[in-house]
Amino acid sequence: MEHRIPVTLLTGFLGSGKTTLLNKLLAHPSMKETAVIINELGEAGLDHILAQNVDSSYVADNAVLLQNGCLCCTLSNELADTMRDLYFKRSLEVIPQFNRLVIETTGMADPGPIMANLMNEPVIESVFRLDAVIVTIDAMYGLTQLLAHHEARKQAAVADVLLLTKTDIATPEQISELAARLLHLNPGATQHQVLHGEVEADFIIDVGLFDPSGKRPKPERWLRMPSTPANHLAGKLARSHQDEISSFTVTLPTGLSWQSVKPVLLKLCQTHGEHLLRLKGILHADDQPHPLAIHAVHFTPYPATLLVDWKENPPLSRVVCIGKGLDEAAIRKLLTQI
Secondary structure, eight states, rough: OSSSSSEEEEEEETTTHHHHHHHHHHSSGTTOOOOOOOSSSHHHTTTHHHOTTOOOOOETTTTEEEOOOOOOEEEOOOOOOHHHHHHHHHHHHHOOOEEEEEOOOTTOOOOOHHHHHHHHOHHHHHHHEEEEEEEEEEETTTTHHHHHHEEEHHHHHHSSSSEEOTTSSSSSHHHHHHHHHHHHOOTTTTEEEEEEEEEOOHHHOOOOBOOTTTSEEEEEHHHHHOOOOOOHHHHHHHHTTOOOOEEEEOOSSSSSSSHHHHHHHHHHHHTTTTTEEEEEEEEEEESSSOOOEEEETTEEEEEOOOOOOOOSSOOOOOEEEEEEEEOOOHHHHHHHOO
């Protein structure tokens, strides 16, 4: 059974509506006993959250207990320090218990280093796990932002779920063109349209490797193997940026051993890490009692997770790579010659 606290990373370009969405999300009954880290520039801090929760009260340092039982705090130091502080205060009962963590980033944030925090820090890795990366995209201006800003493209490329916001003021053509571009940029992500921040919590909570009970893995949902879209518009847009961000899936040979795969994955990250935005995979290794879920960001491979009680017939080991300017031929050669 997976006991670590699931982390939802909520990001999106400036003005894409992630704060509006977070406010609505925190009012949902399923979000009770959730901790939220707000990483905002300037002095606004929790003001946008507190405005919606007038009965909130301070419980410890910069932590605020909201009226629905959620716990919010601003990022006053390094993210890793803030996450450790929250966990230790939770253990010492200085703050209320929480069973999930949501991190809201700034609009210009690169999700890569934030995800790497969950992998590099031993204390954090042992008590937190990344559930999913959720990205809000402005339906009216999102296409322009994707074409003009590499931060927006990187956010969309590593997302597990893409939320198209402000669909009430965007034209059908704008929404269609944006959806096509996102499908090309990240065919493995699910897409949902959001109106006034209203979204089903089930679309973005517990959508990662494990189901809500934490007892059973759902790797098919988590992996979301990409396929190449045939949409002519997506192809046209991609050529204008020389396919700078792309994703592909590598099917691995049978008869693998984790001991032989592990150093190859490390070499892959060391060699291609500068361009590797995210890697996900499922391995059926002969020297392991259960299939393995593997995961990496840039130069950092994440500890593999045993998928207890999950079977696949026929067993198929595969790796999904998402990156900017990746040498697909070299990566395929490296992985298929294990």
